[in-house]
Amino acid sequence: MISYPWLEEVAQKLDQLLSSKVLTLEGPKGLGKKEIAHEIAKHKLCSSNNACGDCNACKTFVAGTHPDFFILNNPDSESIKVDQVRELIEFMNLSATSQHKVAIIETCNLMTVQAQNALLKIAEDLNEKSSLILVSDQVRSLLPTIYSRSHRLLIKEPSRIDIDSWIKSLGYHDETVFNFPSYFSPLDILEAIKSGETAMYREIYSSFQNLLLKGSGYEKFIKHFKDLSLTFNEKLVFLNDCLKIQLGKNLNFYPRTENTKELSQEEIFNLSNLIDELTQQIFDLSKVKGLNEQVGMNYFLSKVHSIYN
Ligand SMILES: [Zn+2]
Structure with missing residues (x-):
């Protein structure tokens, strides 16, 4: 797991985080939230569920070619539109080629309300083998209905x-x-x-x-x-x-x-x-x-x- 000292608490909660279907990671930029999201996705997709690094799933994940992993990210800070969320939903609706499907939205605070509403539908219907990880650089920037369906983790800035x-x-x-x-x-x-x-x-x-x-x-x-x-x-x-x-x-x-x-x-x-x-x-x-x-x-x-x- 990630070894930054301010994430020790997160590492201890790993089992709990791995069991949530929808996980929201919130907190200021530059604390490693995206790394946590990727680590959790790697655990879920790994054939032995521990991000072993040796199995085929881990290798394809690291290479960025795992067919059951989807990532949505608008690095230029433009808002995430409903069409982009629809693409993610299409991906989630395809049957998994491996044991699990994981999608990450890295800058989910950029989602428009319309996009969030579209996401809500999929968040409600996720099956046991699918998970969604939302990463936000802002606190409480999403619709309350999204929070009510997710496990929320706040990453705090160290002193x-x-x-x-x-x-x-x-x-x-x-x-x-x-x-x-x-x-x-x-x-x-x-x-x-x-x-x-x-x-x-x-x-x-x-x-x-x-x-x-x-x-x-x-x-x-x-x-x-x-x-x-x-x-x-x-x-x-x-x-x-x-x-x-x-x-x-x-x-x-x-x-x-x-x-x-x-x-x-x-x-x-x-x-x-x-x-x-x-x-x-x-x-x-x-x-x-x-x-x-x-x-x-x-x-x-x-x-x-x-x-x-
Ligand atoms: Zn593995």
Whole structure:
């Protein structure tokens, strides 16, 4: 089974998951939900029901040619239409060539209401040898009637500290989760480390630390920040993350590092207010498009500057 530490509970429930005809896996992106869905499908299709890896069923499954396995996925985030669900239903209605039939909808939160209604019919009529696995990046995005017919499993995001220990347990001792934006999932972080993106984030974070600790390097920090290949909103979130980590360290919520600056009560208060203001700004930006990035960024960076200098 999948060995991510935040999925331990899922692995323990495997028998229960294998016995559900309709299974809904929900939770944020980047936690391995699709991998769980594939692992469950592999178990169900395996001739000895344990994803042995050696039987013919397992081999064809891994090769992507198992005739009783169907996968529906709209990677470009376009909605899943009723016609696509009808194709899936046609597949489910064919008699199985092996012991079981499994269909996965990987981004089922993209299904239109019409598509969900079509799916409902098949979900009600599944026989003992057929199963449906629905994977959703959003929580409670489906019709209540679908939930009432499925076993629902919610995958929760681990804490930043737990993600940090996981990264280090993989042998990346010099890496830390605190260098990455908070909207990065554990698997996003791993991907970024493997593809060598760490340096960019590390550099920004360290120039931010420099700004906070020594009150210097303001221009350098602004330059780094403006050059980031992120949207304005993502930059604000990242800036807010940097501030929150600083606050977290001062409140002993996150582990202190040797270069944690000792802040006065007043500085902690100002920092916390700035985080509030930024949080509000990020929320407003999600509603109002087209605010000038240059102006917005200069405003917030000058506030950060004034707090620490
Ligand atoms: Zn097998």
